Amino acid sequence: MKVGFIGLGLMGLPMAQNLRKAGHELFLHSRSGVPADLQGEGMTACGSPAEVASKAEAVITMVPDTPDVEKVLFGENGVASGLSSGKLVIDMSSISPVATKDFAKRIGELGCGYVDAPVSGGDIGAKAATLTIMVGASETDFERARPLFEAMGKTITLVGDVGSGQTCKVANQIIVALNIEAVSEALVFASKAGADPVRVRQALMGGFANSRVLEVHAERMINRTFKPGFRTRLHMKDLEVALSNARALGVSLPGTALAQQMFNSCVAAGELDEDDSIMCKAIERLSGHEITKKS
Incomplete structure (x- = not known):
């Protein structure tokens, strides 16, 4: 799958690396820049979240807090401005359940699916691809995202509708x-x-x-x-x-x-x-x- 990944910090970096190991093509963006070792065959650095969204089938966000997710999704050159109908947005950050439902509604209005999938397991789990992934999504969107989750985690649970993961x-x-x-x-x-x-x-x-x-x-x-x-x-x-x-x-x-x-x-x-x-x-x-x- 062509996968966008935004946020390459302590957790995001190894998660992205595991997606690449699983064979997915990556389009990457991070406010601190994309490390050189994540640029090469099958991995492309992008200048903005919008560029990531325009090139990927599914976009994963892994950033620190609720305002960070909102900025990445809906700010200037954000993910929303690069989406086209049918794409999938997967937020793996840990943020407010209330805000998550609002973000999902706004992304849904663009004809795209939304999944909230925060993780547990720390940097050890991120590196070993053994994260616990708690998912809020429709059954259809969950199944679309499952191959990506299987590359990053070991225990993957659909908890309920959007917001339930958070x-x-x-x-x-x-x-x-x-x-x-x-x-x-x-x-x-x-x-x-x-x-x-x-x-x-x-x-x-x-x-x-x-x-x-x-x-x-x-x-x-x-x-x-x-x-x-x-x-x-x-x-x-x-x-x-x-x-x-x-x-x-x-x-x-x-x-x-x-x-x-x-x-x-x-x-x-x-x-x-x-x-x-x-x-x-x-x-x-x-x-x-x-x-x-x-x-």
């Missing part, structure tokens, strides 16, 4: 944030009590407390390696989407609000662009103790 991703981010907070508390507690957090983590991974956060993020907390797999600023953005939509729905999310406040304290400490496992430092500062290995 709603599922918000739920995912709530669970992950609260899990990070819980694992942070547990490791600070264990370390301060004199236990080796390395062995505590190993023991917990064999029981009901196991999770991907315990497997991946706890290791980062223990080894003090906070190079971003998923930046704190992006997780905070997702939690703000959760809290703002919760207010509109009249839903109480007390744990989510607490996790957001923990992230806020990391921002105050200048840790906005670290991995979201950095939340452990907020717990450490409150406790006056840093997670410390025995050896």
